[in-house]
Amino acid sequence: MSVRLTTRQVGDVTVIDAVGRITLGEGSSAFRDTVRDLVAKGNKRVLVNLAEVSYIDSSGIGELVSAFTTVANQGGTLKLLNLGKRVQDLLQITKLYTVFEVHEDEAAAVRTFA
C-alpha cells in the first residue's frame, strides 16, 4: 500500500493525516502534491501526523524536508506529530531531529502555532 493523505482544519492549523508508506514513487509524489496544494491555498501552519505511517524511505524523508522548506519559504511553519519508533530512528540517523519540531500531543502541537 502506498500512502493515503487526508487534510483537516483545527483552528488555523492544517493537519495532514498520513497513513501507509511514504516511499519513492506514488507515496512521495502524493505527499509533495498535497503540501504544494495547501501552500498555494495560503495554508501556512501545517502539522503532519505520521502516527499511521509504517514505513518511510530516504525519498520520503526528502519529501518531508522539501515540504518543510516549501512552507518556510512562504513564511509558514511545518511541524511533525506522532512519530513511530522507526520514523524517530530515521530522523535521529539523518540528524533531522535538529530541523523539525516534533510533538506527541495534537492539541498541544496546535497551540504551539499561536
Add this chain to the structure above:
Amino acid sequence: MAEWQGAETKILESTLDSVDRAETMVLERARVLGFDEGDLQELGIAVRECMVNAVVHGNRYNVKKSVRLCLDSAPDRFTVTITDQGNGFELHAVPDPLADENILRQSGRGILLVQAFMDEFEVRTLDPSGTEVRLVKYRRAKTEQE
C-alpha cells in the same frame, strides 16, 4: 526447523516495480531465516535504497539494462548483492548528508541509511561497467529468554 540455505539469483527490470519485488523477495527469505521485525524493517529499507540507486541512478530506467539480485544465506549471515549495469559511482564522492550545508537537501540520504542498518556494506565498481553493492546482516543467536 529446516531452513532455506544457499544462493538464489533473480534478474530484474529497471523499473520501480522491481524495487518492490526485490524488497518482497528479501523479506520473505529473511523471515524464514528468523530475523525479527526490527531487522526486517532495516533490511527492507536498505534493499529499497540500493535497488532505487541501481534502477534510477545506475541503469537510469534503461529497459535494455537489468538489475541482478542475489540472496545468499549462511548460518551466521544473510547477504544481499545488487548489481546494476550503470556507469558506477564513487562512495566517497557522495556529499555528506549530515553536513550543515546539506542537511536541508532533498536527496542524498540513502547510503547513510544503508550504512546505519546493515552490518556490512560494500560498493564495488565493475569492469567495464556496473556497480555491485553487497549488504550483510548478521544472524544473531537467540538467547534462552527470547
